Amino acid sequence: MNMNLLCGILNKDDHLKIVDALLLALIGIVIVFIVLIALMLIVSLVGKIFDGSEKLKEKHPEWGEKIAATKAKLMFWKKPAPIETPVAPELATGTCGELKLVNTDERDAAMIMAIVADNMGVPLNELRFKSIKKAEEEEK
Amino acid sequence: MNIGQIIKNIWDNSGFNRLGLTGGWQSAVMIIIALFFLYLGIKKKFEPLLLVGIAFGMLLTNLPAGEGDMLFHSEWWTGAEAVEGGIDYVHILQYGGLLDILYIGVKTGVYPCLIFMGVGAMTDFGPMLSRPSSLILGAAAQGGIYLVLILAAATGMYTGGEAASISIIAGADGPTAIFLTKTLAPQLLAPIAVAAYSYMALIPLLQPPFMKLLTTKKERMTVMTSTRKVSKKEKIIFPILVTIVVSLLLPSVAPLLGSLMFGNLLKECGVTERLSDTAQNALMNIVTLFLGISVGATAVGATFLTTKTLVIIVLGLAGFVLATICGLLIGKLLYVISKGKINPLIGSAGVSAVPMAARVSNTVGLQYNKGNYLLMHAMGPNVAGVIGSAVAAGFLLAVFA
Known part of the structure; x- marks a missing residue:
């Protein structure tokens, strides 16, 4: 559909007849809908392609590594980025290891540790907690 | 040296004297109208960024002056010579007033396109991309344009170009209205621009009664679920795709839509922040200044104070109402098709006027269901x-x- 076909049909300086206006309105609104529906279909298609590729990546995580390797091969002129080895977070002074929290938030854990230290009469920094787990109903 | 003669010459050349000559009353009335528009822009905040400029341009052009002192010569642009033999830009550049020179940007369609570039750089198409059916609502509201075209033809007062220019007021899109009118009916540019921008400012008053009239309480309370997340790549591809598809279908709109999409690409591509910032702020402000004042300059008494202008004001109002109704009706249809998942209130946002119309949908939605924020859903249409x-x-x- 080329809109140039419509050029010259009506003169802008002539009075617009009602019949012409009706016809023009009908064709005009149809064209607006056609163009915007075409855009809607294109946008939906592009969206589906992107969503589909994301789902595939989630389903086959190994593909992502293969793609990255292929990309690296294709872009041979780029030096590979140095592999960063994961570094464990620095522990606070006086810490003697990690505490495992199971179904317990940090605020509750802090309170529990403070209560235990107080009841035992031992300073908190002399105690070592390995794990705090919320007791479920059936475990009581 | 005769002092009396000097004083007489000063009086003869003054604008006060010219107000008493033929056509002087029209200038006086236009000055009063310009002052009224200044009041609306400054005090009532009706689209002040453009209306203040338009009103001041109107004021400047209607202050009577001698041929050599005139800031704007409307006959050079819309007179019989210009219509038959074309506009003499060399003559305008040599002898034109300040507003003549600035008006070149309107006449050549440069300002509306630059404004669109800024609009594109400020627009997030994400909500529309996440719900593509929004495009149907955007199309539906354009029904107002074609209904006004029929109404304008029915009056029997307008040529085809004039009727088409009047109908575009219903699109609630200032730059598009100016872009079309400067080509098809430049003599009506001022009333059409004033009507378009004034009614845009009145959208919060114009739309809600029809939104409430055409929808049920249940429909208005519809809570819309969040849509899919749009990736950055999609946002980059969209402006490029739209430019290609629409420009191939409608080459005549390529400057306008191409500018809009170029501005949006600057925003989304992530590597042209400086250009995007300029398009959104500095460029937009400069062009708004020139556009407002030069469009206002076209409002000369002889062409503005006519029955045609009054009818344009009425048809413009009808256009905004009809566009709102068309959007709402298709919104209701989508509500039924989607089995109550789409709130029909977002249909009225299809009448461009970004983001005013979307805000109105949000406000009306909140009145019936506290916590039902429709803003992002309405931004799509x-x-x-x-x-x-x-x-x-x-x-x-x-x-x-």
Whole structure:
């Protein structure tokens, strides 16, 4: 559909007849809908392609590594980025290891540790907690 | 040296004297109208960024002056010579007043396109991309344009170009209205621009009664679920795709839509922040200054104070109402098709006027369901309306130009 076909049909300086206006309105609104529906279909298609590729990546995580390797091969002129080895977070002074929290938030854990230290009469920094787990109903 | 003669010459050349000459009353009335528009822009905050400029341009052009002192010569642009033999830009550049020179940007269509570039750089098409059906609502609201075209033809007062230019007011899109009118009916540019921008400012008053009239309480309370997340790549591809598809279909609208999409690409591509910032702020402000004052300059008494202008004001109002109704009706249809998942209130946002119309949908939605924020859902049809009105203008240009 080329809109140039419509050029010259009506003169802008002539009075617009009602019949012409009706016809023009009908064709005009149809064209607006056609163009915007075409855009809607294109946008939906592009969206589906992107969503589909994301789902595939989630389903086959190994593909992502293969793609990255292929990309690296294709872009041979780029030096590979140095592999960063994961570094464990620095522990606070006086810490003697990690505490495992199971179904317990940090605020509750802090309170529990403070209560235990107080009841035992031992300073908190002399105690070592390995794990705090919320007791479920059936475990009581 | 005769002092009396000097004083007489000063009086003869003064604007006060010219106000008493033939056509002087028209200038006086236009000055009063300009002052009224200044009041609306400054005190009532009706689209002040443009209305203040338009009103001041109107004031400047209607202050009577001698031929050599005139800031704007409307006959050079719309007179019989210009219509038959074309506009003499060399003459305008040599002898034109300040507003003549600035008006070149309107007449050549540069300002509306630059404004669109800024609009594109400020627009997030994400809500529309996440719900593509928004484009249908953006198309539906353009029904107002074509209904006004029929009404304008029914009055029997307008030529085809004039009727088409009046109808585009219903698109609620200032730059598009100016872009179309400067080609098809430049003599009506001032009333059409004033009507378009004034009614845009009145959208919060114009739309809600029809939104409440045409929807049920249950429909208005519909809570819309969040839509899919749009990736950055999609946002980059979209402006490129739209430019290709729409420009191939409607070459006449390529400057306008191309500018809108270029501005949006600057925003989304992530590597042109400085250009995007300039398009959104500095460039937008400069062009708004020039556009407002030069459009206002075209409002000269002889062409503005006519029955045609009054009818344009009425048809413009009808256009905004009809566009709102069309959007709402298709919104109701989508509500039924989607089995109550789409709130029909977002249909009225299809009338461009970004983001005012979307805010109105949100406000009305909140009145019936506290916590039901429709703003992001309404932004989809709202930005789709901008594309829709540009397409409608492209069609009218293709037919009449």
